[in-house]
Amino acid sequence: MPKYHYKAITAAGHSSTGTLEAQTLSQASEQLRSQGLWIMSLKDQNDSMLTRDFNISLGGDKVKLEHFTVFCRQLATMYKSGVSLVDSVHLLSEHAPTKPFRKVLAEIAEEMKDGTQFSDAAAKHPKIFGPIFVNMVKAGEAGGNLDAMLERLAVFFEKEHNTRQKVKSAMVYPTIMAVVMVVVVTFMMIFVIPKFVDSFASMNIELPLPTRIVMHVSEFMQSYWYVVFLIILAPKLTLALIRKSETGRERLDFIKLKVPVFGKLWHKQAIARFSRTFSSLFAAAVPLMEGLTLVSQVVANEAIGKVLHKLREDIMRGESMSGPLRRNKLFPPMVVEMIAVGEQTGALDIMLEKIADFYEADVDAMADRLKSLLEPLMILLLASVVGVIVLAVMTPTFKLMQEMNY
Known part of the structure; x- marks a missing residue:
């Protein structure tokens, strides 16, 4: 078995x-x-x-966030328009973008026809319907406001998808340029530079230091080309090994938040995800302790997740949310103060939603600024690297021409 x-x-x-x-x-x-x-x-x-x-x-594989977001919006719209939940899920199963997703939705629709609640049927497919979705649907079923919960879920996943796309878009250009730079430099070192080596040897002139360095690097890459790939893969493999342990993941995620420029973007994204998720769970009447545990699992940053896990323990000892967070450097003062106001006024979910709106807008603006700033910087970096190699190759030729003129 x-x-x-x-x-x-x-x-x-x-x-x-x-x-x-x-x-x-x-x-x-x-x-x-x-x-x-x-x-x-x-x-x-x-x-x-x-x-x-x-x-x-069996429908066990995950569904892309983009597809799941569209499903949530369509389900909320259809149910709010008066279509029964069973018929909504059945209709969406016929138009799902992937075969596994279609199969899962069809199974859920059949179970619902037999009397199973939507939350219970969805919970049998945890790789697609996560605990946040299941708990909020369950709360909507129990409170008789499932239409409002489905609408909130649709907004939640739309915001999450948009924020992720913004961060990804900011990372795409520098990643592509870095790959292009590695390919161009490797091609020049292995196929272009060797053609000049014999010419330099016949010149009988002393080669400049930059030229000698480029020639040695070229010889090394020709003889030990596989080492180059190992050097490129080494950081990724090392990080993968470190992330296998809980302590390693926590330290890496903490360092990730301190990385220049991009660290601020990732930090704001994590705060936005925390605020949006916790606001949705709190508004769905999910118990505070369970909500904090769920958020600590899905915030996608072990360092912040550990803070939230400790926060849960502090609350069990009688402290407020804002007190322990105020003692932690990972939560900005503005976030802590707004949470404190939310606790005092009994509108914590509203305050968390406002925090999420602010940081999501900030992530959008910062991602756009980064893209406009990184494009010329990466082009300049690529031009500089290639230019140094070309200059190192051409300098001996210029020197020989000068000697011939004299």
């Missing part, structure tokens, strides 16, 4: 991990749900390239 590894949250808000045996992914999900656990991740321990297609047929 297949074994599944899971990460979940208990009813008390504590993290729980382990393995269980079940015939299918859906049965494994049902077992965990029956134990009162909220599933964060659930995967087959024997998952491999040979079994991955089988898992896809």
Whole structure:
């Protein structure tokens, strides 16, 4: 019988991990749900390239955020227009962009026809419908305001998608230019520079230091070209190894927030995600402790996640939210003060939503500024690197021409 590894949250808000045996992914999900656990991740321990297609047929693979965002908006619009929830899910299953997503939605629609609640049916597919979605739908079903919750979910995922796209767009150009620079330099060193080496040897002149350096680098890359690839891959492999441990992930994420320029962008994105997620959960009447635990899991930064986990412990000891956050450097003073006002006025979800709106707008503006600033800088950097190589190659030729004129 297949074994599944899971990460979940208990009813008390504590993290729980382990393995269980079940015939299918859906049965494994049902077992965990029956134990009162909220599933964060659930995967087959024997998952491999040979079994991955089988898992896809069960609808176990994740759906792109873009597709899921569109689904949430369509579902909210249809349900608000008077179409029943079962019919809405069934219709959307026929027009889902991917086959796995269509299959999952069709299964959910069939279960709902048999009397299963939408939240319970969706919870059986944790890789697609995460704990935030499931908990907010469950709250909407219990409170009789499912239309409002679906609308809030649609807005939540639209904001999350837009913020991610802005950050990605700011990273795309420097990444492409860095790849182009590596390719151009590698091509010149391996295929262009060697053609000048023999000519330099026949000149019988002393080569300038920059030229000698370029020639030695070219010889090294020709003889040990595989080392170049290892040097390029080494940082990524090292980071992957470090991120395998909880302490490593936390330290890397903390350093990530301190990186010049981009660190501020990632920090603002994390604060926006925290505020938007917690606001949505709090407005959905998800208990404070469970909400903090869920947010700490999905904030996508281990350093901030640890702060939120400790915040939960501080609140259990009787402290307010703003007090412990005020003692932490990762949360800006403006955020802390607005949370304090929200606690005092009983409008914490509104204040968190305002914080999210502010930081999402700030991320958009900063991403646009970075793109306009990085484009000329990256072009200048590429031109400088290529220019240094060309100048190092051409300098001996100019020197020889001067000697011939004399």
